[in-house]
Amino acid sequence: MTAQHTEADGPLIPQPAMTREALRDAVRRLDMRSLAEFDTECHEAFDRAAETGAINPLRFFLIKWATHVAIQRWPARAGALAEAQRLAGDPTVEDKVFRAAMETSSRILAEAQQEIGL
Template identity: 50%
Template sequence: MSAQPVEPGEGADALIPQPAMTREALREAVRHIRPLNLAQYDRELGEAFDQAVRTGSIGWMRTFLIKWAMFVAVERRPARAAALRVAEQVADDPSSSDEQVLDAQREIAGILAAAEKEIGLG
């Protein structure tokens, strides 16, 4: 699997390096870190391809690649993935205080910003 360069000191907690943003590299990464999501990956790839053909726009494929690159960027780091799930639960919990929800939203935004940076969007 080809990977993006890793900055010195980064990546020690990563299960795998961040793969290139190609369908093959991302599929291999999903297979490695979250194999139960492969069927969803394949289904969404087919849907994106069909939409791209139907509309004549590659935007569908780009959106697909970005979505799954973000998924891999989060899930390849177990602590990051766990923190995202906890923050999402707090943000969605009706019993959470406004302060807890804001803290959770900041945590989610930080995690997603770090993932965007890793895939070259941030």
């Protein structure tokens, strides 16, 4: 039997390099349900970059998924974001709850983007 991993122990995995293969492996390990979406968006970003001759589609793709991994590698952070998004999307919650959920979402996204160097 293995010990349950807690937030105090640190992240589930180290933050990977911001490359397609490293991020794909991290998504596969942390959030297998999102792997098909990752692959689809990767192909779309490559196609847009090829069509336009710009690297921005690839850069945006990498930033999005590096941020996703930075969140998912901390279970409590991922859970807090999911709950904040649920509350923010619930039309029946009070304004105070909605604002708190939006603040939580913004804080988590800012922390994750700081981790990836943005």
